Amino acid sequence: MTSKLLHGRELNGKFFASNRGKLSFEEEFQKIQASRPDIWRYRGTDNVADSTLEQMLIDLQTPEGQTETDFLLAGGINGSLSFLEVGKDGKHFDYGVTCIPNHVWPSGRVNLSNGGVAPQHIWRPPGASVQTSSRISSLKVTGKYSSLATGDASRAQHALITTLGSEFSGGYVYILSLIEPIDVTSMIPQRMHVVAPFSCTIWTADYNSHTSQAVIGTNVGAALVNVETGTSSWVCHCKSDVLAQQFDQSGNLVLCGLRNGAIVTVDVREKQGVSARLIKHRIPYLSSERSGRKPWFELKGHISLSSTVHMPSSISSLASLQLYDQYFLASSMDGSIKLYDHRLTKRGAVQSYDGHINSHTRIRLGVDQSERFVMSGGEDCCLRLWSIKSGKLIFEEKFSESVLSTICWRRSERGGDGRLTYEEELYGQCPILGAWLGSQEGIFHMQWS
Template sequence: MPQELPGFYYDAEKNRYFPIKGPIPGATRSSSAKPSAQNSATEPTQAGNSCKKPNVRMSQLLQARELDGNAITSQKRKCNFKEEFQKIQVSHPMAWKYKGMDRIGVSALEQMHVGVQTLQGQVETDVLLTGSIYGSLSFSEVGKKGQHYDNRSKYMPDRVWCCDKGKEDCSVVAEPIFGLSRGSLPFSSQISCIKLSGKHSYAVDDGPGIRRALITTLGSGTSGGSVYTLDLVEPLDFSPNILNIRRRLHEVGSFNCTLWAADYDYDGSRAVIGTNLGAALLDVETGMASWFLRCKSDVLAQQIIKSGNVVICGLRNGAIVTVDFREKREEFSSRLIRYRIPCSHLDKTVGSSRKEWFEISGNMSPPQTIRMPSSISCLVSLQFDDQYFLASSMDGTVKLFDHRKIQRGAVQSYEGLVNSHTRIQLGVDPSDKFVLSGGEDYNVRLWSIKSGELLFNEKFCNSVPSTVCWKTDECFKGVQDGRHSYSENLGLGSWLGSHEGLFYMQWL
């Protein structure tokens, strides 16, 4: 057995040591902290897991900074002023529900910054892509630019939550959204997933930006699911009707199985899909599919770790497996390497005749397999270092893992989520500091990724907020619209979808 070296971890497959890199991405080291490889490895778990909302007033925090500088004392521990300030800020959001969008049954959400052709010419704007449990895809422009068309329906936000009672009469509201009044694109079954290629490149000078949207349908009792791509290279034209959008939509492939999850690979030329038969790699240009994972447990969640050239798959039986999908694999599962993975003690009942293992075939590494207490609900990587990923299971467990040290267990845990059987999506803000989720008790919760503290836990929905999409980094300019004054810089914002309708949370 190789010996433990402080600040390093041993990779048995590559037979070498690798340095442990710093704290959790999004965590800011205070100026008074002394850098140390060993401290970096333990810092996230030592930060605390109290799951309590910040109870320090803003005025007290400012006073502490004047006395102590950026490294202040809060709740009998040293902390960073900026981090504590942000925690207080996100624990006091405002929330709106969009009138006229009741009972649309949101099953998937993505916001994209793309070019749109208007009567005045081409403009860059934010478009909200909404998938429905009833099998429809809707497009809505966020903000004032959508009013240039006559065939638009204007949806105004109705405030449903405000933490600060002093803001009850505040005139600042979320911006309206403008949807096509002539309907939406119909599909054969529920929209199960929407993914964007180049999601984090919004600026024109930042590279190719968003070039495609990947859309999957779940499938029904009579037919399987399908995969579609929506071309976003050219500006979208919403006039005169949605037929202009339909021409951009291409069916890449259809499958005789249920499509639960999907993710884009690298440049968007390939995608991975998770089904009830396993996982496959799909060439979105040719429509050719090759299976790289076969198992009898549904693949309910997927996340590509681009820096590691692998995909992590979350299964219905609670397993999270790491699979290398880079090599071309034959179509038949008999060509894949077969493994027997031991079942956890949670899978066994007293006196049960259930097997002590489950079988799986693929190009995978068995030691990289970990278990959650129940079916995997969601997997999502952090943006700035995708070796860190969040995983949630249907018993309400939420944990943060480092893929490089996955066998050491979770780096951080997040308490309080209520769930029993629903696939609930986790949403991570663009700065990798906070994670947001709905629950079966209809509450919306928000945690600090670094410390695990529960910063917000309130109910303003009447159904499960199962879909989350954080607003992009683009900020809207201040505008006036009669009696309303829209905020000049919305800062953090997040869309939430449920069977009840569409919601928006904002932190000023």
């Protein structure tokens, strides 16, 4: 298939005709590469990243001086929060744990064609973890990319962290400062502080870098939190848990995915006087046939009723697209994954992605930097990858014995948005792309070139 594409490019240039219409050589080539990845699992990382996982670039202070370093920040269901250095193998110190990658897919010989290389080791420094009182429920790194359009990488500034809460106490909102260089021997405890405690369960959160505000999703609604002052205000009250959230690019609106399957758009801009009061709404369900239950549910907030979306079951994950700011992806716990347009929500989904398996698990969607692919684990322990544009299932394999519940796309080494230059197209010099994956079994790395 690759040779046919290369031949077509020589004859027709960057675009060529097919029975599916006019196609881009670059897009079709990346689909083929993505369908044939190599996957490794890191020994000694079990139960480290089964709740949250993010990659970031930070300044590390070492005995030799300051150096720019890639790290993974991982959160566990057991409440652990850990820093893992990528690639240095602890060369600055004589202690710590090195986690070595073992090839798990495809079986047999490793496919390192087109200049691909095996992934680097992960190093777990001493003092680079902390134990919280309950499950790490969300993790957002700010300053990760200054511009997705140009792909300019920037150092992480802060990490917003929330805990779920327990039967003895509610959840907490934390900020981990990453502005100053990190001392590898004491990374987290000295940099992490409580922004606000809550008496309710905190399921999810998102961060608005424009205003230094975070929005949290709880079992009683959504609240806006100022991460600098710790003050909070409720922007939505609802009896259905807010399980997923996502700010739009303006930071004025936030999508809230509810347990009852609705996705509501909340205006979080500060209101004055009478308009500051939360407005009561009755939102009809998609179908009135709900086994004798009311055909509507009630919530309070500044809601855009015309933008409400209904999915068949509880919302598992939301992901707004940045290159196409009117679009967002949503998954629900019946296995549905769909693409929506804010302007056309009454018409239903723009695209659907078949094959996902879920029934009750909160599984995160992962979107690559070029916004060509969406990836998700499933309750059958398979990993699946689809083309966002066509909806086609590109990759589907099982290589883990537990659900791959967290996904973090790898930061591009070439600093771009994942798109090929003309020289890369012409000579096949493609960047290495891929993702970090987390499950109870450990951290996995998936890559193709």
